Amino acid sequence: MTVTPGISINDGNLVVHGKTILTGIPDNIVLTPGSGVGLVAGAFIGATASDCKSLHVFPIGVLEGLRFMCCFRFKLWWMTQRMGTCGKDVPLETQFMLVESKEEDDPNAPTIYTVFLPLLEGQFRAVLQGNDKNELEICLESGDNTVETNRGLYLVYMHAGTNPFEVINQAVKALEKHMQTFLHREKKKLPSFLDWFGWCTWDAFYTDVTAEGVKEGLKSLSEGGTPPRFLIIDDGWQQIESKPKESDCVVQEGAQFASRLTGIKENAKFKKNDQNNEQISGLKHVVDEAKQHHNVKNVYVWHALAGYWGGVKPAAAGMEHYDTALAYPVQSPGVMGNQPDIVMDSLAVHGLGLVHPKKVFNFYNELHAYLASCGVDGVKVDVQNIIETLGAGHGGRVSLTRSYVQALEASISRNFPDNGCIACMCHNTDGIYSTKQTAVVRASDDFYPRDPASHTIHISSVAYNTLFLGEFMQPDWDMFHSLHPAADYHAAARAVGGCAIYVRPTVDCLFADPARDGISLLKIWNVNKCSGVVGVFNCQGAGWCKVTKKTRIHDASPGTLTGSVCANDVDSIAQVAGADWNGESVVYAHRSGELVRLPKGASVPVTLKVLEYELFHFCPVKEISNTISFAPIGLLDMFNSSGAVEKFEVQMTSNEKLQFFDGEVSSELTTSLSNNRNPTAAISLKVRGCGRFGAYSSQHPLKCCVDNADTHFNYDSATGLVTLTLPVPSEEMYRWHVEIQV
The missing domain is CATH 3.20.20 (TIM Barrel)
Known part of the structure; x- marks a missing residue:
């Protein structure tokens, strides 16, 4: 039975884009195409029963051997994340589930991501759960013994594609049109x-x-x-x-x-x-x-x-x-x-x-x-x-x-x-x-200042809950203490979580378990107006325990972990960079203060102990001429450094042929030659805030101005870092006009 070009039930199996997701689909499970909501990438799962009840549990098929991430309510009020590979790993009260399916025989075949969203239908609410037979189940209930049914046709919505963030976004927008009971965050x-x-x-x-x-x-x-x-x-x-x-x-x-x-x-x-x-x-x-x-x-x-x-x-x-x-x-x-x-x-x-x-x-x-x-x-x-x-x-x-x-x-x-x-x-x-x-x-359970088990969980829960909640509302962090052993850790996460969109795990973290597996760092990404940011956190050692039914420390001394970050960890970095971007970026690490220029596809390593973090700002490099390239970074001493840059424009001022040098030239001579040339371009920036402002320039700038007044600057020829100081503005929300001539 073909339901959509991408989703079907074939020989008792639920198949998504040619990949089997569930096997042994019972006869009482019904698939309805999502084309009625304007998208052919989705389908609804429904079920029928022989009798009317206020609570039903419908097995919908066996899930085995596929990685998934889900958000479930571990207590009445709050969700947290759980990762697994089979039906029995799916917790009670699962409200969001993302499944990964790969072509084992063809490593070049695209990975398919399928989202499962249990819904409200009439007076009933559906959630997902698993059982000991690795079956995925729909639990359908009204919460009133007198409100009964024997069927539901639109209990779970499925949507699939090759970009997980787009799949989730499209799925919720399709449901907005279908259900007409809520509005998307946008x-x-x-x-x-x-x-x-x-x-x-x-x-x-x-x-x-x-x-x-x-x-x-x-x-x-x-x-x-x-x-x-x-x-x-x-x-x-x-x-x-x-x-x-x-x-x-x-x-x-x-x-x-x-x-x-x-x-x-x-x-x-x-x-x-x-x-x-x-x-x-x-x-x-x-x-x-x-x-x-x-x-x-x-x-x-x-x-x-x-x-x-x-x-x-x-x-x-x-x-x-x-x-x-x-x-x-x-x-x-x-x-x-x-x-x-x-x-x-x-x-x-x-x-x-x-x-x-x-x-x-x-x-x-x-x-x-x-x-x-x-x-x-x-x-x-x-x-x-x-x-x-x-x-x-x-x-x-x-x-x-x-x-x-x-x-x-x-x-x-x-x-x-x-x-x-x-x-x-x-x-x-x-x-x-x-x-x-x-x-x-x-976006998550409370900040508990006196509960050591809670701090790593707080960060990871917001990241994964946001995959779902962020489609409906702007996720908001709980308060935290500035005088606390984990203060920096909490502050860094909140700083990168409050940008133009909202913080989400990177693709390579979606199905890893950065709280429990002992090997994975949590990487979360976000975008500012002219850059991307990746926060990396060691969140290992604690999690919600289904045996004790509470949050607890399961590893009192989790080890130091090493991973890597790259520009493509920011899923939408290409849109931020613009159509003419060649893939090169500079990356500024907030805690270490290091600045590195990265070729397309290159990565930088990161090593962290538990409750340690690093914030990496990926700033796309703009090629101004054959020998001059530039990238604004932002306020170097702020957690969200690159959030300070609101506008970046380049105006060419010279058509003169630029000088080329063969062999090595001393930095002093380069500086002297650079300072004696005519400017090639004027770089215009709108910047908010105050303090140390930094940018990358492949050549020594000729002049820097703040609000049309010349200002002192420093240039590190080894890294290309240009730094100057922005004063405290007299107006709130003021934007400085910074001009750098190169």
């Missing part, structure tokens, strides 16, 4: 806070945050030379029940998870009296002071999707019109089979105050309107996946989640015109495939 408005350095109050105060604490924190950061322009007032500002801590109520970092919201305004820690001793909005005062005295541009505050961890208190004074009722969470078998969660342990006993889905827009709108009146610019909406556990009696998990997400986005649109929303604890497809507006998503 169609969403990115909030402006993404351009600014920020501070979140959580790790400083946990739930003990106060108005005075926020004020002192901003003052301390400013005095330390790092004034934040973005502020998140995290959990601890809201009015919640003041009840004695119960022995069976779990408390972690100050959060009492069964506590419920009792009002939409700030609590007593943020209240303030005016000159007449009358109470005024303390939150407004905090926001005004942050913006007026500390030049903070955006202030966000935290709230849970259900209001608070334990929801909204039923019939709380002034909140009766939300029709809140106690509901008791029921987790799906897949989540229960992975990591238990202390939040759910609390709520299973005490229940959650669930605002009626028909009233939840009113709740959000009144909350957000009040926050906006205080000058708040947006919200960090946390604990989102709790809603999937409360679908009973509301049409199931998909229906309830979609009601909440649509109400939230409508309120954000009305009250926060900059699309001010960060989605957090939200890695379920119920929500991901229901977001038409939310543009920023926390």
Whole structure:
């Protein structure tokens, strides 16, 4: 049965571009072509059953001998990565899977990458999992025992091609057209806070945050030379029940998870009296002071999707019109089979105050309107996946989640015109495939300052989760500590993760396991406007353990690892370089400070101990003439050095024949001859920031100017490195005009 030119079922095997992916396809599995969504490269997997149920498990074929990478929910809130080669390696709650198939007999044949995306269909949600017979299975559930079905035709979407990043991008865009329940990231408005350095109050105060604490924190950061322009007032500002801590109520970092919201305004820690001793909005005062005295541009505050961890208190004074009722969470078998969660342990006993889905827009709108009146610019909406556990009696998990997400986005649109929303604890497809507006998503589990096992995992999880999440929203890192043994490691990853697109593993890392295999370095790539960057990290030694069902250290002393990097590790380097690029680049290594010119296809080695990193900036070389070539690098002392260069133009100024030299010439003579010639070209750069600026030039420049004023520069003839100093600009976001004559 041929379904598309590339995907078919032949003799009981699922074949993609001539390569067998699954064998032993059961008779109840149905393939539907994806041509209806405008792309012939895809197909949908469906299944039928003999009886109606609210939960089905459909084996869809045997997976053996093919490398794959998947993102699965190791706990209710968050995904992480897992690599494997057969069906039994596929974890419960797998929401994204990429399979590699090669032609063993022909090393020159292209590698085919096939992505599997389990979907939402009607009131049901599908995920992938494996079993001990190496079968890949679809787990289909509604989350409501009264919502049943005996079939689904569009449960998993498959898409295939030779470039894995393009395959994923095309697959999600095809689904956007097919499902019409979400929008791709490229169609969403990115909030402006993404351009600014920020501070979140959580790790400083946990739930003990106060108005005075926020004020002192901003003052301390400013005095330390790092004034934040973005502020998140995290959990601890809201009015919640003041009840004695119960022995069976779990408390972690100050959060009492069964506590419920009792009002939409700030609590007593943020209240303030005016000159007449009358109470005024303390939150407004905090926001005004942050913006007026500390030049903070955006202030966000935290709230849970259900209001608070334990929801909204039923019939709380002034909140009766939300029709809140106690509901008791029921987790799906897949989540229960992975990591238990202390939040759910609390709520299973005490229940959650669930605002009626028909009233939840009113709740959000009144909350957000009040926050906006205080000058708040947006919200960090946390604990989102709790809603999937409360679908009973509301049409199931998909229906309830979609009601909440649509109400939230409508309120954000009305009250926060900059699309001010960060989605957090939200890695379920119920929500991901229901977001038409939310543009920023926390990409991994928390930064845990006191958990040594967490730091390498934090970096690798963001890289692999982003392959999937980055198609829907801009991935956002958790906060981290600048005074911490792993501070540089975390800072470097965040610096290269916040560029023009978003950080992703290099092709040669897609199916390696840089957290567990003991031999692989993690390499992640990104692009700036005029260059590419590859971050290399030794992440070995820790991972999520399916036996102990928690994150743990499995190798207390992982070894030093060696690998290599090249320009083509940046998948889109050719597009950045332009049509006339000959493949040559210079590479600047941030930590070592070394600059090397690389011929096309050449690589440089890198050796790292655990929790070490290096950032390589690949800057395409521009051939200006037969003897002059040039490449801008950027601010040499910044992690994301090449992010400083925003524009690069070359204007030829001379048609004179250039001098050639036979044999070796001393660098002094070369410099003398170079300085006596007429300029061949003027290189014009737009650069932001301040500090040591560097560029590569094959010849000694004649002159350097910053904003039309001559400036001193140094030239290292051994490496071709030109350096000059950019002063601190008087305006924020200022772009210097740097001109270099060669």
